[in-house]
Amino acid sequence: MANVAGRDKLNPLKDGERSAEDLEKEHFYEVVENAPEFQQLEKAKVGFILPATIFFILYYFALPVLVGLFPKEMDTRILGNVSIAYLFALSQFFMAWILAFMYLSKASKVFDPLVVKIVEQARKLRAQRGV
Amino acid sequence: MYLVENILASVPAQLASQSKEPNITALVFFSVFVAITLGITFWASKQTKTTADFYAAGRKIKGWQNGIAVAGDYMSAASFLGIAGIIGTQGYDGFMYSVGWLVAYLTVLLIVAEPLRNLGKFTMADVLAFRMKQKPVRAAAAVSTLTVSTFYMIAQMVGAGSLINLLLKLDYTLAVIIVGAIMLVYVVFGGMVATTWVQIVKALLLIAGTILLTILVLAQFNFNIGAFFDEATQVRKTKLVSEAAAGATAIKINATAVIPENKQLYLGDKTGNTETVAVKSSTLAADKKSLDVTLATPLKNSYKNSELAGTTNDFMSPGGRYNGTNAVPAEKKGKGWGALDLISLGVALIFGTAGLPHILVRFYTVPDALEARKSVVWAMVIIGGFYIMTTFLGFGAATLVGVPNIGTADATGKFVTNSNMAAVVLADKVGGEILYAFIASVAFATILAVVAGLTIAASSAFAHDVWLNIVKNGKESEQEQVLVARITAFIVGALAILLAVLLPGANAAALVALAFAVAASSNFPVILLTLFWKRFNTAGAVGGLLGGLVVSVGLILLSYNGPLGFDAPFQLENPGIVSVPLGFLCAFGFTFLSKETYAEARYAEMHFRAETGVGAEQMEGAAEPKGIPVGATAPTPPEA
Numbered sequence: 001m002a003n004v005a006g007r008d009k010l011n012p013l014k015d016g017e018r019s020a021e022d023l024e025k026e027h028f029y030e031v032v033e034n035a036p037e038f039q040q041l042e043k044a045k046v047g048f049i050l051p052a053t054i055f056f057i058l059y060y061f062a063l064p065v066l067v068g069l070f071p072k073e074m075d076t077r078i079l080g081n082v083s084i085a086y087l088f089a090l091s092q093f094f095m096a097w098i099l100a101f102m103y104l105s106k107a108s109k110v111f112d113p114l115v116v117k118i119v120e121q122a123r124k125l126r127a128q129r130g131v
Numbered sequence: 132m133y134l135v136e137n138i139l140a141s142v143p144a145q146l147a148s149q150s151k152e153p154n155i156t157a158l159v160f161f162s163v164f165v166a167i168t169l170g171i172t173f174w175a176s177k178q179t180k181t182t183a184d185f186y187a188a189g190r191k192i193k194g195w196q197n198g199i200a201v202a203g204d205y206m207s208a209a210s211f212l213g214i215a216g217i218i219g220t221q222g223y224d225g226f227m228y229s230v231g232w233l234v235a236y237l238t239v240l241l242i243v244a245e246p247l248r249n250l251g252k253f254t255m256a257d258v259l260a261f262r263m264k265q266k267p268v269r270a271a272a273a274v275s276t277l278t279v280s281t282f283y284m285i286a287q288m289v290g291a292g293s294l295i296n297l298l299l300k301l302d303y304t305l306a307v308i309i310v311g312a313i314m315l316v317y318v319v320f321g322g323m324v325a326t327t328w329v330q331i332v333k334a335l336l337l338i339a340g341t342i343l344l345t346i347l348v349l350a351q352f353n354f355n356i357g358a359f360f361d362e363a364t365q366v367r368k369t370k371l372v373s374e375a376a377a378g379a380t381a382i383k384i385n386a387t388a389v390i391p392e393n394k395q396l397y398l399g400d401k402t403g404n405t406e407t408v409a410v411k412s413s414t415l416a417a418d419k420k421s422l423d424v425t426l427a428t429p430l431k432n433s434y435k436n437s438e439l440a441g442t443t444n445d446f447m448s449p450g451g452r453y454n455g456t457n458a459v460p461a462e463k464k465g466k467g468w469g470a471l472d473l474i475s476l477g478v479a480l481i482f483g484t485a486g487l488p489h490i491l492v493r494f495y496t497v498p499d500a501l502e503a504r505k506s507v508v509w510a511m512v513i514i515g516g517f518y519i520m521t522t523f524l525g526f527g528a529a530t531l532v533g534v535p536n537i538g539t540a541d542a543t544g545k546f547v548t549n550s551n552m553a554a555v556v557l558a559d560k561v562g563g564e565i566l567y568a569f570i571a572s573v574a575f576a577t578i579l580a581v582v583a584g585l586t587i588a589a590s591s592a593f594a595h596d597v598w599l600n601i602v603k604n605g606k607e608s609e610q611e612q613v614l615v616a617r618i619t620a621f622i623v624g625a626l627a628i629l630l631a632v633l634l635p636g637a638n639a640a641a642l643v644a645l646a647f648a649v650a651a652s653s654n655f656p657v658i659l660l661t662l663f664w665k666r667f668n669t670a671g672a673v674g675g676l677l678g679g680l681v682v683s684v685g686l687i688l689l690s691y692n693g694p695l696g697f698d699a700p701f702q703l704e705n706p707g708i709v710s711v712p713l714g715f716l717c718a719f720g721f722t723f724l725s726k727e728t729y730a731e732a733r734y735a736e737m738h739f740r741a742e743t744g745v746g747a748e749q750m751e752g753a754a755e756p757k758g759i760p761v762g763a764t765a766p767t768p769p770e771a
C-alpha cells in the first residue's frame with residue numbers, strides 16, 4: 001500500500017522544498033544507484049533492450065512500409081503461390097519469439113543475479129545508516 | 132460506420148449457420164460453459180475478501196496461468212472473429228492485424244511489464260502517481276482508461292450481437308442483456324479470481340477449437356499446404372457494374388486492375404446462383420474505374436446489376452483492404468493512402484498493447500516481476516500460434532465457404548453478409564453442426580470473458596483511482612473498498628450493456644484497432660516517459676494523457692468511421708501515425724510548462740525500485756518480503 005499512498009500527503013511542503021527525511025532518502029538512492037553493480041545492471045539492460053527494441057521496430061515497420069509501397073514486388077510468389085509478403089509476415093512471428101526467448105535467457109543469466117547482489121548491498125547500507 | 136461489407140450473396144441452404152431456427156446444440160454447449168464458469172465464480176467469491184483479491188486475484192496467479200489469461204484477454208472477438216473475417220473477405224491484409232498484435236508484446240515484454248509490476252498496486256495510474264501529484268494524474272488516467280475500455284467493449288459487443296443473431300435468433304436487446312448479466316455475475320461476485328479462471332478456461336477452449344478447425348480445413352486439401360494457398364489465390368471480391376444475361380461472354384466489373392488470362396472469376400447472387408468462369412481477357416475502361424472482361428465460356432445464369440458479388444483472384448496479394456479503394460470507395464480516397472493506412476495501423480497496434488488497461492492490470496495478479504516476465508513470454512507463444520492459424524481460418528472461409536457466403540440468415544430467413552461470421556460459418560462447413568455449435572459457443576465465451584476483464588480494469592480505475600485516492604484521500608476500510616469496487620463494476624457493466632444495445636454493425640477487429648490507437652496515443656507515451664525521463668512531471672503526464680486522448684478520439688470522429696462518413700476530412704482508417712507522435716508531443720510540451728522538483732527527486736527511488744523490485748506489492752500471505760524489508764524502504768504511509 002505504501003508506494004501508492006499519496007505523495008501529496010507525504011510531501012506537505014511546497015514544490016522545491018524538501019524535508020530532511022526526503023533529502024536523506026534521495027541521497028540514499030543516489031548512493032545505491034552509483035554502486036558498481038547497479039551501474040553494471042543498467043549497462044547490461046540498456047545494452048540488450050535498446051538494440052533489441054530498435055531492431056524489432058525496424059523489422060516490424062519494414063513489413064507495412066514494403067507491402068504498402070511496393071505491393072506488386074512484395075506479391076512475388078516464391079514458394080508455389082505463397083508470396084514474399086506472406087513469408088515476411090510469417091517471419092515476424094519467429095522474430096518476436098526468438099527475441100522474447102533471448103530476453104528471457106539474458107534476464108535470468110545476467111540481470112537477475114545482479115539484482116540479488118544490488119538488493120543485498122542496499123539492505124546492508126540501509127542498516128548502517130539506520131534510515 | 133463503414134467497416135462491414137454489405138454484399139448480398141447466395142445462401143447455401145444446407146448450412147446450419149444459415150438456418151433461421153435457433154441452434155439447440157449451441158445453446159447446450161453454451162449453457163454447459165456458463166454452468167462451469169458460474170461454479171468457478173462461486174468458488175472465487177469465497178476467496179474474494181480484500182481489494183488485492185478483487186483487483187489482483189491476491190497476486191497468487193502463476194506466471195504460466197497468467198500467460199494463458201493474458202492470451203485469453205487478447206484472443207478476443209476481434210482476433211478470433213474479426214481477423215478471420217478480414218482475411219476471409221479481403222485476404223492478406225487481415226494478416227497484418229495478426230502480425231502487429233503479436234509483435235506488440237515485445238514492447239510489453241522489453242519495456243513495460245516488469246517496471247509496472249514493481250511499481251504499481253492495482254492500476255496503471257499507480258505507476259504515474261509514484262512521483263507525480265496524485266489527484267491530477269489519477270483523474271486523467273481514469274478518463275483514458277475508461278475511454279479505451281469503452282472502445283474495446285463496443286467491439287466485443289458487436290461480435291456478441293452478430294453471434295446471438297446467428298445462434299439463437301433471439302431478440303438482440305434481450306440477448307445482450309442476458310450476456311451482460313452473466314458477465315456481471317463473474318465480475319461482481321468473483322472479482323479478478325473468477326475473471327482470470329474464466330479467461331483461462333475460455334483460452335484453452337478457443338485454442339483447442341482453432342487447432343481443430345485448422346486441421347479440418349487442411350484436411351480438405353489433403354494436408355497439402357501448397358494446394359491450400361493455391362486455392363486461396365483463386366478468390367478476390369469485386370462487383371458487377373452492369374447486368375449480365377445468361378449466355379453472355381462479356382461482363383463489366385468494378386475493378387481497377389487487369390485480370391490475366393485463365394484466372395477464375397467467381398460469381399454469385401442472393402437468389403442462390405453461383406458459378407465459376409475462366410477469364411479470357413480483360414481491358415480497363417477509359418475512366419479506369421471498371422474492367423471489361425471477356426469470359427472463356429458463356430455465363431450459365433443471369434445476374435442483376437450491383438446485386439452481384441463476383442470474385443477474381445487473388446487473396447494472397449496485399450491490398451485487399453488497404454489499397455485506397457476497398458475500405459473507402461475509390462472516388463473518396465487517393466491511391467497513395469494504402470501504404471500510410473497500413474503503417475498507421477501498425478503504429479497503433481504495436482504501441483497500443485503497452486497502454487491497454489485490461490492487459491496491464493493482469494501483471495498485478497502474479498507474485499513478482501519475474502512471473503510477470505514469464506507470463507508475457509507464455510502469452511506470446513500462445514497468441515503467436517493462434518494468430519498464424521488465423522490465416523488458415525480466413526483463407527479457409529474464403530475458399531471453402533466462399534466470400535459471398537460469409538454471413539448468416541436473420542430471423543426471417545433472409546441472408547445477410549457479415550465478415551465477423553467467417554470462423555463460425557467455416558466450422559459449420561468443415562465440421563458440421565456440432566463443431567459449428569462448439570465454435571460459436573467458444574466465441575460467445577470469449578466475448579463474455581473479455582468483457583469481464585475490461586469491466587474489472589475500468590472499475591478498478593474508477594474505484595481505486597477516483598473514489599479511493601481522489602474522493603476519499605486514500606482512507607477507506609478494505610471492506611468498503613471492495614463494496615465500492617463491486618458497485619462500480621456493476622455500473623460499468625450496465626453501461627456496457629446499454630452501449631451494446633445502441634450499437635451499429637462493424638468489423639470487430641477494425642473497431643478494436645481504434646481502441647489500440649487511443650491507448651497508444653494516450654497511455655503509452657506517458658508510461659514510457661514516467662519510467663525513463665527524469666524531467667517528466669505531473670503537467671506532462673496529464674497533458675500527455677488528455678492530449679493523446681483528445682487527438683486520437685478527435686481524429687477517429689473526423690475520419691470516415693465518425694458521423695461524417697465518407698465526406699470526413701481525415702482519410703486514414705486508423706489515426707495511429709498522426710495521433711501517437713502528437714501524444715508524445717503533448718507529453719513533452721506540457722512537461723516544459725512547469726518544473727517539479729519533487730517528481731525529479733523521486734526519480735532515483737522509482738528507478739531503483741523499478742529495476743530491482745524492492746518494496747513491490749507482495750503476494751498475500753507471503754511470509755517474508757523479498758529484498759529490503761518493506762517497512763525500511765517504503766515511504767511512510769500518509770496516516771503516519
